Amino acid sequence: QVQVVESGGGLVQAGGSLRLSCAASGRTFSNAAMGWFRQAPGKEREFVAAIRMSSSITYYADSVKGRFTISRDNAKNTVYLQMNSLKSEDTAVYYCAADFTRTINLWSPRAYDYWGQGTQVTVSS
Numbered sequence: 001q002v003q004v005v006e007s008g009g010g011l012v013q014a015g016g017s018l019r020l021s022c023a024a025s026g027r028t029f030s031n032a033a034m035g036w037f038r039q040a041p042g043k044e045r046e047f048v049a050a051i052r053m054s055s056s057i058t059y060y061a062d063s064v065k066g067r068f069t070i071s072r073d074n075a076k077n078t079v080y081l082q083m084n085s086l087k088s089e090d091t092a093v094y095y096c097a098a099d100f101t102r103t104i105n106l107w108s109p110r111a112y113d114y115w116g117q118g119t120q121v122t123v124s125s
Helices: none
Strands: 003-007 010-013 018-025 033-039 046-051 058-060 068-073 078-083 092-099 119-124
Touching (some): 018 092, 018 119, 033 068
Parallel strands (some): 010 119
Antiparallel strands (some): 092 119
16 A cells, blocks of 8 residues: 655745655555646646656746746655745645556556645745
8 A cells, every 4th residue: 555645735925945855655666756736726736846767857837937846755755845945836735656567658647557645835926
């Protein structure tokens, strides 16, 4: 049974920073591509960032490129999302997801096998 658990969300002022963490257990973490998605009220879940098994390959949504950084520590079975220069439009529930099937299209929610429960990020203007 794979478990994915996010942490690190909270309330921050615009321009501030937060770091989200996501711990995965139950399967070999280094075999998983990991992704972050977010969902604001009344909107569809959208891709934020992803990282392949090889930490050198990362992907970002245009809306967060240059402000967010995804990274992973396979020794700790954890993936991180460092969020800087936060904007009010970044307010959403952030979800972490794991893909063990080596899907090419990591920016689609359908690529992922396991999801966390989400962590709320609120950016006040």
